[in-house]
Amino acid sequence: DAKTTQPTSMDCAEGRAANLPCNHSTISGNEYVYWYRQIHSQGPQYIIHGLKNNETNEMASLIITEDRKSSTLILPHATLRDTAVYYCIAGSRAGGTSYGKLTFGQGTILTVHP
């Protein structure tokens, strides 16, 4: 699985958009980009994932650059409950042997302030 690089921590004001960057310059063409978040003592919560196109769901938007070497997770209106560790993962290679295997890095600690 491709290695991902994320900032260690970020801050965001409540009500503002939170933009979390992720670098995955070694991603291969058939590896997906996944985003999860984890609040202390809980299991990781799925946010969104994509392969090439930008994706949006009720929680967030995922913007993947055209060369797929980086992506940005956007939480449009951050709330205090969005304070968590956010993980960007590149993996689960299409057609390969990586089913169910997500390689987690250290993630970004996002703190949303009132």
Add this chain to the structure above:
Amino acid sequence: KAGVTQTPRYLIKTRGQQVTLSCSPISGHRSVSWYQQTPGQGLQFLFEYFSETQRNKGNFPGRFSGRQFSNSRSEMNVSTLELGDSALYLCASSLGTNSGNTIYFGEGSWLTVV
């Protein structure tokens, strides 16, 4: 629909003992993966099962084993427990038929080895 269910949520074991953790995947999901999370190593992939067969394996010693039943429920076992096995053990499930399938995590089982 019900999410991924793990039991027990908390347990304490003594060094040298063994432990069995249980996971019930989301209905219809046939892939079950297991992860270990510790403060020092973060989230690490243990193994993945699909249709009762181990399809993928991480870099853990043979003391860590698992199995999957015909109803897709899974168990993992750790024998000869060591203090370093104290961790949050997470189970995740997905359809398992496509590498782009969404992977959902349970709340985990907290294991303390004393």
